[in-house]
Amino acid sequence: MASAALADTNPTEQEQQDALQAHFQPHISADEIEQVYHLKRAQPLLQVFTALFHGGFEGVLVRLLVLRELANDTTSSAFSRADINTRLAYLLPESLETVLNRLRSNGLLAWDAQQSVYRVTPMARNVLASIDSLLALAAPEDDDAEMGFLLSQVAGAQAVGGVTTEQLQHLLGRLVDLTEEFRDAIASGSEFRLRESQAKWHQACDWVEKGSEILRAITTDENADSATHRAAQAIGRAQSQLLNMQGMFSRALNQIERQRVHLGQSGLSTTDIKRWLLAHEDLSSLAQDAIDQPVKPLFITPAEMIDVAETELMTERANNNGLNSLPAGQDAPTTINDSPAMQKELDDWLARLSDFAQLNNFPSVAEESPREVKVHEALLPASFALASYRASMLPLLGDEAEASMQGTTADLARLPVRFAPQDEMVQLPDLEIAAMSLAALTLELDKKESGKSDE
Numbered sequence: 001m002a003s004a005a006l007a008d009t010n011p012t013e014q015e016q017q018d019a020l021q022a023h024f025q026p027h028i029s030a031d032e033i034e035q036v037y038h039l040k041r042a043q044p045l046l047q048v049f050t051a052l053f054h055g056g057f058e059g060v061l062v063r064l065l066v067l068r069e070l071a072n073d074t075t076s077s078a079f080s081r082a083d084i085n086t087r088l089a090y091l092l093p094e095s096l097e098t099v100l101n102r103l104r105s106n107g108l109l110a111w112d113a114q115q116s117v118y119r120v121t122p123m124a125r126n127v128l129a130s131i132d133s134l135l136a137l138a139a140p141e142d143d144d145a146e147m148g149f150l151l152s153q154v155a156g157a158q159a160v161g162g163v164t165t166e167q168l169q170h171l172l173g174r175l176v177d178l179t180e181e182f183r184d185a186i187a188s189g190s191e192f193r194l195r196e197s198q199a200k201w202h203q204a205c206d207w208v209e210k211g212s213e214i215l216r217a218i219t220t221d222e223n224a225d226s227a228t229h230r231a232a233q234a235i236g237r238a239q240s241q242l243l244n245m246q247g248m249f250s251r252a253l254n255q256i257e258r259q260r261v262h263l264g265q266s267g268l269s270t271t272d273i274k275r276w277l278l279a280h281e282d283l284s285s286l287a288q289d290a291i292d293q294p295v296k297p298l299f300i301t302p303a304e305m306i307d308v309a310e311t312e313l314m315t316e317r318a319n320n321n322g323l324n325s326l327p328a329g330q331d332a333p334t335t336i337n338d339s340p341a342m343q344k345e346l347d348d349w350l351a352r353l354s355d356f357a358q359l360n361n362f363p364s365v366a367e368e369s370p371r372e373v374k375v376h377e378a379l380l381p382a383s384f385a386l387a388s389y390r391a392s393m394l395p396l397l398g399d400e401a402e403a404s405m406q407g408t409t410a411d412l413a414r415l416p417v418r419f420a421p422q423d424e425m426v427q428l429p430d431l432e433i434a435a436m437s438l439a440a441l442t443l444e445l446d447k448k449e450s451g452k453s454d455e
Contacts, residue, residue, distance in 0.1 A: 044107070048127055051106035062091070064131070066099045067108060071120050071128050078117035150174055154214055163218060168231035171211070175238040178204055182245050186252045191271055192278075194256070198249045201242075208239045215239075247395045251402065254392065254409070257342060342389070343408075349390050350412050352378070353397075356441065375419075375439040376428055384432040394419045394439075416444045 020030050030036050039046065052067075053060050069087060070079060079087075088096055100118070103109040108124040111117075150171045154163055178200075185197035218224055218232045277283065356373065375394070379387045396402050396413045403413035421439040428436055 045123065045127075048106055048108060048123060051102060051108065052127070062095060063099050063102065066091075066096070067103060067120070067124060068128060070109075070118070071125055078112065078115065078119050080117050084118065154211075163224075163228065165227045165231050168218075168228065168235060172231060172235045172238055175235065175242060179238065179242055179245070182242075182249075186245075186248050189252070189256070191253070191256045192274070194249065194252055198253075201245060201249065204242060208242060211235070212239065247399075250392055250395065251409075345386060345389060346393070346408050346412075349393060350408055353412065353415055353417055353441075356417065356443065371443045373441050374426075375421075375441060376426060376433075376436045378441055379436070380428070380430060380433070387433060394441075397441075418442045418444050 017030075020036075024030050052063055066088060070084070073079070073087070076083075084100070085093070085096070091099075100109065103124075104111050104118070107121055108127075110119045110121050112119060150167075154167050154171055182197050182201055185193045188194075215232050215236055219229060219236075224232075280286065356378070375391070379390050382390065393409070393412060396409055397415060397417050397419045399413045403410055418441070419439065420442060421437060424438040425435045426438045428434065
């Protein structure tokens with residue numbers, strides 16, 4: 001009877017095949033799909049995960065708790081039932097018995113009948129190692145933790161010489177997702193979303209730098225197949241697209257800076273107000289003691305609205321008819337220019353670079369004026385804030401997308417000047433700026449001469 005009951009609970013291979021085929025189209029065989037073959041070959045491992053994670057969260061937690069407690073004990077490789085009861089005395093005996101039977105029936109615990117002891121199977125240790133690595137990296141507060149986990153899987157597989165195309169495809173898919181996410185943030189025009197995405201972009205760049213070393217090892221590996229090489233090259237291109245988004249972030253933030261609205265002469269902007277409002281969890285509490293009397297809505301019909309409008313119109317006409325003389329002259333009110341100082345700095349910087357494009361004006365007036373000037377000589381002398389603002393405009397030089405637009409930044413992009421940065425640093429005898437990246441501004445004579453010939 002026991003064997004018959006066991007046969008009823010364990011379906012045959014043909015029954016499993018029929019149950020799987022029920023999910024596919026009638027003219028499609030499940031065995032013809034490559035991924036189905038790979039997953040069916042890994043059925044013992046997948047059944048282990050099913051045994052651990054099937055059911056409610058409370059049951060899953062207890063199973064993982066028991067298995068981790070036994071696997072973490074390195075003093076002995078075998079556990080008697082008395083040892084298990086002592087170690088897990090905080091669990092009810094009935095619950096512990098149920099968990100042990102489930103782990104033993106699914107190959108996570110091995111029962112040695114001769115010595116009457118339990119042993120943790122190698123498969124159970126592999127499963128726990130993968131779960132522990134995921135739990136260690138995928139902390140809820142780390143948004144970029146999935147990148148670290150994917151890179152750790154690729155790095156580990158590369159170290160033992162077993163990196164697969166599927167692992168590289170997972171990493172490539174995550175890079176594509178991040179790129180699309182950053183593009184959506186830039187297209188949204190929201191300053192807060194842009195700054196949040198920019199901070200996440202900096203974190204992603206740190207992982208990209210670490211992943212580049214792994215990709216170089218894969219591409220230089222002679223034993224890797226062509227599919228692995230293609231996947232690694234695709235990851236390299238995705239990383240390049242991700243790194244090139246720094247200029248897009250800078251342009252979007254500069255555009256928002258130019259369009260920011262300031263409230264009179266108070267020095268406050270709409271961004272400051274929004275940041276202050278976001279700092280309050282309950283916005284309704286700001287209205288306490290602000291209104292003495294409740295709002296009393298007034299409802300009127302369209303006919304009454306017409307009567308009131310007609311009365312007001314006739315009254316205004318009557319008052320205008322009594323004015324037969326011109327009003328006395330008045331002095332124009334004194335106004336203060338509210339244009340942001342940032343726009344003036346941008347105009348001055350454009351004039352300075354345009355002066356350099358005239359060949360004989362910047363940085364000297366001699367006929368032998370240099371066709372190239374160091375960036376720190378062009379940016380300085382200036383304060384740290386002004387030099388940083390000028391430097392943020394330099395990537396716009398030669399930007400075709402920006403040059404096709406209108407405005408001051410478009411004029412800057414159309415200048416025949418090329419910005420050539422380097423990886424080195426130069427020490428400066430300046431009070432505010434100690435060092436700066438070594439770069440040069442080069443005058444593109446061919447571009448300028450072709451522009452004159454076109455004219």
